[in-house]
Amino acid sequence: MxxxxxxxxxxxxxxxxxxxxAMWEIVRPVLRAGETYTVDPHLDEDAARDFWCGPPSTxxxxxxxxxxxxxxxxxxxxxGGPGAHxxxxxxxxxxxxxxxxxxxxxxxxxxxxxAAQGFESLVFNAVAASNRGAxxxxxxxxxxxxxxxxxxxxxxREGLVDLHVMHRALR
Amino acid sequence: MxxxxxxxxxxxxxxxxxxxxAMWEIVRPVLRAGETYTVDPHLDEDAARDFWCGPPSTxxxxxxxxxxxxxxxxxxxxxGGPGAHxxxxxxxxxxxxxxxxxxxxxxxxxxxxxAAQGFESLVFNAVAASNRGAxxxxxxxxxxxxxxxxxxxxxxREGLVDLHVMHRALR
Numbered sequence: 001m002x003x004x005x006x007x008x009x010x011x012x013x014x015x016x017x018x019x020x021x022a023m024w025e026i027v028r029p030v031l032r033a034g035e036t037y038t039v040d041p042h043l044d045e046d047a048a049r050d051f052w053c054g055p056p057s058t059x060x061x062x063x064x065x066x067x068x069x070x071x072x073x074x075x076x077x078x079x080g081g082p083g084a085h086x087x088x089x090x091x092x093x094x095x096x097x098x099x100x101x102x103x104x105x106x107x108x109x110x111x112x113x114x115a116a117q118g119f120e121s122l123v124f125n126a127v128a129a130s131n132r133g134a135x136x137x138x139x140x141x142x143x144x145x146x147x148x149x150x151x152x153x154x155x156x157r158e159g160l161v162d163l164h165v166m167h168r169a170l171r
Numbered sequence: 172m173x174x175x176x177x178x179x180x181x182x183x184x185x186x187x188x189x190x191x192x193a194m195w196e197i198v199r200p201v202l203r204a205g206e207t208y209t210v211d212p213h214l215d216e217d218a219a220r221d222f223w224c225g226p227p228s229t230x231x232x233x234x235x236x237x238x239x240x241x242x243x244x245x246x247x248x249x250x251g252g253p254g255a256h257x258x259x260x261x262x263x264x265x266x267x268x269x270x271x272x273x274x275x276x277x278x279x280x281x282x283x284x285x286a287a288q289g290f291e292s293l294v295f296n297a298v299a300a301s302n303r304g305a306x307x308x309x310x311x312x313x314x315x316x317x318x319x320x321x322x323x324x325x326x327x328r329e330g331l332v333d334l335h336v337m338h339r340a341l342r
Contacts, residue, residue: 034252037252037253038251038252038253038254039250039251040251079296079297080209080210081205081209081210082205082206082208082212082326083324085325086320086323121323125250126254146319146320147317147318147336148317149317150292150338151292152254154253154256163254163257165317167321169321
């Protein structure tokens with residue numbers, strides 16, 4: 001028997017309204033930890049749902065295996081008007097599901113989805129340098145670090161860490 | 172007689188409600204031109220006022236000389252939660268008042284004001300490379316270009332130009 005490959009049985013699809021309670025179980029601890037998102041860690045459920053699912057998102061997806069939601073992504077234009085051809089996206093993976101390729105599957109899906117929506121490139125505005133797994137994954141998937149805001153992120157244990165701006169062309 | 176120095180008689184102060192109509196005469200053509208802001212160029216007046224004066228701004232200022240409003244700035248946290256110690260600011264100068272040090276006065280005032288509000292540094296997320304006067308001014312005032320999103324801005328005449336992320340410490 002060969003070991004089960006990472007992400008086996010994993011599918012990424014657009015969220016449905018009924019998915020939110022399971023998504024909130026992923027989103028809540030990620031926000032509350034305050035270790036990765038430059039968002040108020042105390043957002044209540046309604047505000048968190050607006051943040052994740054509301055405008056300007058053009059797609060919100062979930063990664064699912066065996067009927068269990070393991071992670072989620074949202075994506076859309078990074079900026080308005082003359083900057084709206086560049087996309088932004090964010091990803092969250094449930095703690096119990098980490099290290100199984102869920103983040104990678106969500107990113108790969110978002111690259112296809114955003115290219116299909118006509119975006120030229122994808123920018124992450126604020127990747128905390130302390131979020132080493134995410135930085136490594138993005139580099140592995142062809143993103144580059146365009147630059148870093150020195151001490152732009154106040155990590156609850158590591159203190160001030162740099163905040164990377166990362167970028168990848170989509171076509 | 173010596174020539175009047177640039178910016179002479181110029182003062183920067185917090186906006187008052189009664190300033191908005193004069194500010195809108197500056198904001199409207201800047202937005203409509205679509206040459207500098209990554210914002211929908213067709214924003215109506217209410218949405219433009221929200222964009223410029225609403226949350227998350229912690230200060231909105233005007234530059235005034237002889238009772239005439241020549242430019243305006245808004246500023247506040249660039250991001251939320253663990254990123255909220257880094258500020259963002261934007262500036263607009265009325266077309267007739269350009270080249271008179273109004274932009275410089277607005278930037279210098281914002282540096283002081285944001286430092287007094289406790290921010291550690293100031294980031295501009297999206298400075299179009301085609302906005303040469305602004306880029307030159309920011310560099311002259313000690314900002315550096317942390318990185319640039321390739322082709323991140325669709326200029327109405329120049330086509331795709333880079334979008335700089337610029338940064339300066341405030342303490």
